[in-house]
Amino acid sequence: MVSKTEETQLNRLENQVDNGGGGAWEYLCLVRKLKVRRSEKVLKHGLSILNDPKKRSALGPEEWTLYEQVAIAAMDCQCLDVAKDCIKVLQKKFPESKRVGRLNGMLLEAKGSWAEAEKAYSSLLEDNSLDQIIHKRRIAMAKAQGNISEAIELLNKYLEIFMADHEAWREQAELYVSLQMYKQAAFCYEELILSQPTVPLYHLAYADVLYTLGGLENLQTAKKYYASTIDLTGGKNTRALFGICLCISAIAQVSKGRNKEDKESPELQSLAATALEKDYKQRAANKLGLLTCSLRSLKN
C-alpha cells in the first residue's frame, strides 16, 4: 500500500524522467522500494541505463539489482527477448543463484509454459520450502490460468505458514470477493483489522463486504465500521460517508415491516449528508446539485 505523499513523489519523479530531466536511477529505486507496478516506465528507463556502458558502470554492484528489476518489467510487458538477455547476464555472474533460478521460472511463466514453470518452482522449493516469493509465484500462476479456486487454496496454505503477510490476506479477500464468497472475504478483513486496527482501509473494505452480504445485523455492523473509518481518517473519507448514508437507508428498508426500534438517530444521516456536502463544495462544487438529489433519493 502506497501513501498519497509517496505516490505524488513517485509521479513527480516519473514526469521528470519522462521529460528528460534525469533522475532515472532515483525513480527506479523508488519504484523498487514502494513495490509498485510500473513496468513500461521501468523497462524504458532501466534499459536506457543498462544499454549505456558509462551509466551502467556508475551503478557499481547495484547493476545486478537493476538487471533483475528490468527483467521482471520486461516479462510484464511481454518483451521476452529483453528479459532473456537480462537473465543471461545475471546467470553468468551468479551461476548457482536461486534468485536467478526464480527469474528463469518467471520467464517460463511469461511464456505460458505452466508445467515447466511449476517444475522449476517445485525444485527450488525443495531446497528452501520457506521461500515466500516462490509460493506467491505458484499462486499467481494458478490465477493466471484462470483457476481462481486453486489460487485460493494455495493462498490459504500460504497464509497458514505466513500469517503475518498482510498483503496476502488482502489478496485473498479480493479473490473471495471476485468469486462473490463474501463471508470468507469478511473473515480475511477481520484478520487484518485484528492485526492492524488503525488502518482505515481495512475497516472500509470490511464495511463494504458486510453491506454486500446484507441482512439487518450485517448492515448495522457495516454502519459501525464505516463510522470507525470516518473516525480513523478524521472525517475525510468520502466512501465511508456515502457508506453511512447507504446503510441507514438500507436498514430503514429492511426494518420497515418490523417494530420501529428507533435506535437509529436521525442525526447520523444528516451529519453524514452535511459532511458530504461540505466535501463536495470544496472539491467539486459543480456536482453539488447531483449529490443533493442522490442523497434525497436515498432517504426515500
Added chain:
Amino acid sequence: MAADLKYEISQNAYIKLVLHALKHNTTAVNGILLGRVNPQNENVVEIIDSVHLFHSNLALLPPLEIALIMIEEHYGSQGLGIVGYFHANERFDDVELGIVAKNISDHICRYFPQAAVLLLDNKKLEAVPKGKCQSPVMQGLT
C-alpha cells in the same frame, strides 16, 4: 427477442471505455452505457455516452449502488437512461462473461430489457496499435 435489435455506439462512449481499460491493463474494469431508444425506430438503441466505473473490487455493492444512483440522476436530467453494461476481463484470454458481470447486467436488464452487454476482446485490443484491426473490439451479448 422479438425483432432484431440494433445498437449504435457513439465514438465518445466507445473511446472512453477502451481508454479506461487500457489505463488499468492489469485489472478487470467495468462501466455503464447510457443512451436511449431511437425515437424514430424502436428497434435501434443508441448508446450515446458511457461512464467507466471501477478497476478494483468490482463485486462490492456500496460503490456500485452509489454510482448507479448518481448516474441515473445526472443522465436522467439529460433524457438518457442506462442502456447497458461494459466489462473487460483481467486475463488476456478470458472471453467469458464472469459471474459478477452477469449479475450486474442481469440487474440492468431488469430495468431496461433491451440492455446491451459489451465485453472487451483483449486479443483484438492488442492488435489495434499494430493497425491490424479496425472493427470494434467488443462483442455484444444480450
